[in-house]
Structure formats: C-alpha cells, structure tokens
Amino acid sequence: MTTTYPLHSDFSPADQRFPTQADVVIAGAGIMGAAAAFYLARRGIKAVVLDKSRIGGQQSTRAWGFVRQQGREAAEVPLMMAGMRLWEQLETELDTNLEWRQGGCLYVASDEESWTSFQQWMDVARQYGLDTRTLNRSQIDDVVHGMQGPALGGLYTPSDGQAEPRRAAAAFASRAAQAGALFFEGCGVIGVERAAGAITGVVTERGTIRTSRFICAAGASSWKLLKTLGLELPQHAVRGTCMRTNPLPAITASTFWGHGLGVRQRANGAINLADDMQVDVDMTFGHFRALKWFLPELWTHRAKFSFHLNGALIGDLHDRLPGVVPERERVLHPRDPNPQPNMGHAPRALKKLRNLFPALKDAQVVESWAGLIDVVPDGIPVIDAPSQVSGLTIATGFCGHGFAMGPIVGKLLAEINDTGKPSLDLTEFRLQRFFDGTMKRPRSML
Ligand SMILES: Cc1cc2nc3c(=O)[nH]c(=O)nc-3n(C[C@H](O)[C@H](O)[C@H](O)COP(=O)(O)OP(=O)(O)OC[C@H]3O[C@@H](n4cnc5c(N)ncnc54)[C@H](O)[C@@H]3O)c2cc1C
Numbered sequence: 001m002t003t004t005y006p007l008h009s010d011f012s013p014a015d016q017r018f019p020t021q022a023d024v025v026i027a028g029a030g031i032m033g034a035a036a037a038f039y040l041a042r043r044g045i046k047a048v049v050l051d052k053s054r055i056g057g058q059q060s061t062r063a064w065g066f067v068r069q070q071g072r073e074a075a076e077v078p079l080m081m082a083g084m085r086l087w088e089q090l091e092t093e094l095d096t097n098l099e100w101r102q103g104g105c106l107y108v109a110s111d112e113e114s115w116t117s118f119q120q121w122m123d124v125a126r127q128y129g130l131d132t133r134t135l136n137r138s139q140i141d142d143v144v145h146g147m148q149g150p151a152l153g154g155l156y157t158p159s160d161g162q163a164e165p166r167r168a169a170a171a172f173a174s175r176a177a178q179a180g181a182l183f184f185e186g187c188g189v190i191g192v193e194r195a196a197g198a199i200t201g202v203v204t205e206r207g208t209i210r211t212s213r214f215i216c217a218a219g220a221s222s223w224k225l226l227k228t229l230g231l232e233l234p235q236h237a238v239r240g241t242c243m244r245t246n247p248l249p250a251i252t253a254s255t256f257w258g259h260g261l262g263v264r265q266r267a268n269g270a271i272n273l274a275d276d277m278q279v280d281v282d283m284t285f286g287h288f289r290a291l292k293w294f295l296p297e298l299w300t301h302r303a304k305f306s307f308h309l310n311g312a313l314i315g316d317l318h319d320r321l322p323g324v325v326p327e328r329e330r331v332l333h334p335r336d337p338n339p340q341p342n343m344g345h346a347p348r349a350l351k352k353l354r355n356l357f358p359a360l361k362d363a364q365v366v367e368s369w370a371g372l373i374d375v376v377p378d379g380i381p382v383i384d385a386p387s388q389v390s391g392l393t394i395a396t397g398f399c400g401h402g403f404a405m406g407p408i409v410g411k412l413l414a415e416i417n418d419t420g421k422p423s424l425d426l427t428e429f430r431l432q433r434f435f436d437g438t439m440k441r442p443r444s445m446l
Contacts, residue, residue, distance in 0.1 A: 011055060011174040013183035016397075021210040022048040022182075024417050025202040027189035030060035031165075031403060032217035034172035035410020036417075038094075041179035041417045047215075049173070049181060052188030053336040056169035058219050060372030063403035064242055064272045065264050065307040066255045070132055070157040073380050073399065073443060074124045075428035081128060082424060083408030084159060090407060096171040098163045099266060101253055105160035106143050107406070109256025113342045117443075118155035126223040132157040144252040146359045149259055149413035162264050163168055164257050165403055172410065183325055186349045188332040189218070189226050192392075199391030213417050216395045220374035222312065222396035223290075224331045229389055233382065234290035234434055235397055237372040237446075238305065239280040241341040243349060244367040248360050252375075261352050265302040271363070279373060279400075279446065280342050281305050282312035285320065293377040297442060304446060305340075341368040373400040376434075379442030383409060383429040385416050393417060394431060400446040 026033045026352060037047040051057070067087055069080040091098050099240060109115035116133060125132035133152035137395035141147065151312070171376060177183055182207070191203035192214055201208045204330050210305035219223050220237040227233075247269035256263040262274030319325050325333045346365040354361050377381065385393045393416050402409070412422045433439045 001403070006085075011170040012053070012165060013173075013176070013177060014186065015438070016182055017314070018184065018206045018210055019048055019182060022046065023211070024048070024215060025050065025189070025209050026215040026217055027202075027210045028217035028219055029055040029169070029173060029183060029185070029223075030058055030217065030219050031056070031169040031406030032389070032413070033215070034176060035406045036170045036215055036217060036395070036413035037176035037181040038172045038179070039411045039414035041176050041181050043414055044181045045169075045414070045418060046182070047176070048209060049183045050187045050189055051183075051185050052205075052221075052332045054185050054195055055183060056166075056174050059371045059373060060403060060406070061166045062240075062242065064262060064274055065099075065162050065165050066105065066160075066262075066401075067162055067404040068157065068160040068255065068401075069130055070105045070125075070155060070160055071107065071444075072119060073245065074127065075380055077124060077128045079405060080216040081130065083405055084161070086284050086406075086407040086411065087161060087163065094171040094175050094189055096167065096174075098159060098167050100163045101267065102159065102161040102254070103253030104143065104156055104158040105257050106140065106153040106258070107252045108140060108144075108147070108256070109154065110150050110259055112152065113151040118153065118371055121155060131159050143254050144256055145321065148358060149271070149356055152338070156254070160255065161380055163251075166400065168403070168406065172388065172406070188335070189225060190328060190331050194389065195386075196389055198247055199389065209276060209390040210411050212263075213393070214391060214392045215395065215413055215417065217395045217413075218395065220372045221332070222374070222394065226394065228331060229384065229392065231388065231431065232434075233397070233431065234286050234293040235285070235291065235374055235376050236287065236294065239282060239339045239342070239370050240343045240373045240400060241280070241370045242276070243341070243361045243365045245271040245273060245353075246366050246418060251357055251359065256436070257397065258357050259350060259352060261356065263353070265442070270362075270366075271348050273353060273365070275345040275352070277446065278304055278306055283307060283309055284312050284316035286316060297377055299445065316339045337372055339370040341370040343368070362444050371445065375399050375446065378433070378439050378441075379444055380446070381409075381429055382431050383412060384428050384431045386431050388417060
C-alpha cells in the first residue's frame, strides 16, 4: 500500500485567543515560516504565524523531496552545506519520522551538453570542499541498479539526501507550537503599519498585531505583500507536476536525475516521479509584470517552460473586473490555489521509467499533483532584511529548490530576528541585487 497524506499539514493548531501583540509576526506557514517559528522559539522568541489558507498547503507539501547540495548556484552551496548538518539531526530534534535518507544525489548525463555542465559544476564542489564526484558507467551502476540506456558519466554527491515533504513543515509547526509559537490558519496578512520607516504593526484579517518585527515568507504571493510596503520583487509562479507510483523493487537509495526523469524512491519502494523537469506557465495578464527581468532568461531556458493559453487567462480577466475581488482581498487572491497536474506527464514519465529500468515494468502512477513554484529571474532566493523597512525580513523566491533549504533558512531567519546577525553571509540573496546591477545570470532558473 502506498501511504498518502493530504496536500497540507496534518497538524491543526489549537483554538487560541488572537493576540494583539507579538515578538515577531510571520506571514506564511510553509516550511520557511514554520521552521523560522521553531528556531525562534528555541531562542525564547515567540512568533505568531499566520497563513491565509492552511499550514503547508502550498509548495512545501507538494515538493518531490530532493534534499540536495549538488547542482545549485554557487551562492547557495554554503547555505545548503550548513543545511545538511541540520537535516542529519532533524528527525531527532523534531522527534518525528521525516522519511529522511542520506543516500546521495545522482545526475546521469546521456548527452555531451549535460556531461560538460556536470564537469563544470565540479569547480563549485571543489571550491567549497563538497564530496561531489564524477562517476563512470560502472560506478553509476553501483548507485542505481538495472539502468538501461547510455550514460556518458554521472555527477554524484553521497552526502545528499531526501525527506518527505508532507511531513516536514507540519513537524516544524507542531514543535514550534509546543514551544510557544501561535499558528492561525485562514488568516491572511493584508498590510504592515510603519512609523518613521520602522514596522509598528501587522494588519491581518482578524485585526492588527502590534510588533516591530515581520517576516514575509509568503511563497509565490510574497511580491503582493511586499508591494504594500512599496517594495518591488520580480516574482512569478509556474506550475510543477509530480507523480507517485505504487511500491516497486528497490533500484536506488539516491535521488536520481537522468534521461528526462526525476526519481526519488521512498523506503517503501514507491517512487516520486518527475518528467523532464519541465514546468507549465498558465499565461495571465499578470505575466506582463516584471517581464523585463524574466525575458532574457526565459529565452535561454525555454526548453523548461511550456506556455499555455487556457482558463487561467479568462479567470484572471474576470477577477480584474471592478468589484469581483474586494480591494482588501487583492493581496490574498487567490486564497487557496489548487493547481492541477499536467496529465500529459504521467504516461510519458511511466514509459520512460519502464524503458530505463526494466525491473520496474509494473510501475503505475497512483497519485499526481501540482504546485505553484515561485521563481525569480536569477534562480536564487531573496533572504534579506532590507534597509528600506526596519524590522522586515524576507525569505522567498526559492525557485523550485527551497524544500531542502527550509531548515537552514528558518535558522537564519531566527538569527536575524534575534541578534540581527546571520551566521552565514547572505549578500548574494539581497533584494537590492535586482536593482543595483549585481544580479547574476542563473545556471538554471529552477
Ligand atoms: C512540484 C514541486 C516540486 C518541488 N521539488 C522540490 C524538491 O525536490 N526539493 C526542494 O528543495 N524543493 C522543491 N520544491 C520547491 C519547494 O517546495 C519550495 O521552494 C518551498 O516549499 C518553498 O517554501 P515556502 O515556505 O517559501 O513557500 P510555500 O510552501 O508556498 O508557503 C507559503 C505560504 O504562504 C501563505 N501565504 C501567502 N500569502 C499570504 C498572506 N498574505 N498572508 C498569510 N499567508 C500567506 C500561503 O498560503 C502558503 O501556505 C518543489 C516545488 C514544487 C511545487
């Protein structure tokens, strides 16, 4: 039997009195908001975490579950190396089974272009002393069993791992709540009050909370919230599809990417499967916003994006009509998006899986789902306390690889909101990079 969990956290916060003041208010109870609340609580700082919908209702429970250092932009590698030390202890620390397995991450190159890029990435690994190495065919066969088809070589990081996204954000939230954090679902943040440039309160659907510290961890909606503070964030959402199979014979404890397939085999044999790392873009009028930042990269990385003119465009047009979405609700709209998986992915991915691993001939897709991935033009997140608004911290724009970063980002957010000094250098993750000419071109936008 495949174990399935709902696409939101199974942790339900107790019914509590809504507070009028807080040490820190956090918008968004995905893995970033929940982990921040946990690490703040460990420092004796009690956060109030508000989600316009459900705890872990968006990306954080919809991820594939790769926890990798490998293949990242160089700027992210020190964060993820520190993050791995947290993951290694997390099940003990949260006293929860997260289905953590440290079985490595393997990318397989079947063409020259991929093989060249793997070899180039070795420079990044060497720079930081990461345990990544390139593999020949027989070494690949030691990591993943029974793979057919060509392989020019592999890129492998033994210290990488995997965990179950439907467990992690909930575990952080539940432990944070036990330590004094307050969580409220169905309560959006709609604005932030300031005096002399500093935060004095957070305006929510249930009233204003007096505070001097606010963390924006609102995933793909962060740009809307930041706009209420006069800050521009070039951020869009794309639709990523994921599938899960029936339990199958064990082929690998490593996460695997190759031959157009992403594979994460859980301990019970079921595989989280992704097709071609391709995402869908449901075009709306909103896509014209921030287009100047995205256009050059969209063109370079166009093979990864599949553009659609569908009901989303009509829905968007309808929502823009006067009075359809009340002014106050605009920052929260759509409140609880439930993107649908691209149903073309399952048959294609299954065919590739069965051809690539004949031992998996009985593979069936038992579940498909989708999530709205928040992307920014240079493929790395914003983790910043911008000087324009004293008391504000931002953690967003994780471009499809933030599940793995959740614990370390939560810890850094706690450090910033406690001592003002993060233990790692966050210069590359400043919001201002989009405006001061220091933004770098990404290796990959996702
Ligand atoms: C299909 C898919 C596969 C992925 N695979 C991987 C993977 O294998 N490895 C990996 O590392 N990453 C992966 N990711 C990316 C990862 O899931 C995200 O980067 C990460 O979960 C982002 O967490 P978050 O807390 O920033 O956002 P979210 O989980 O999206 O949470 C944001 C929350 O903010 C709330 N919110 C929004 N606006 C407001 C408001 N105004 N007031 C209150 N609340 C608000 C939302 O309701 C939501 O619950 C994947 C993502 C998808 C969709």
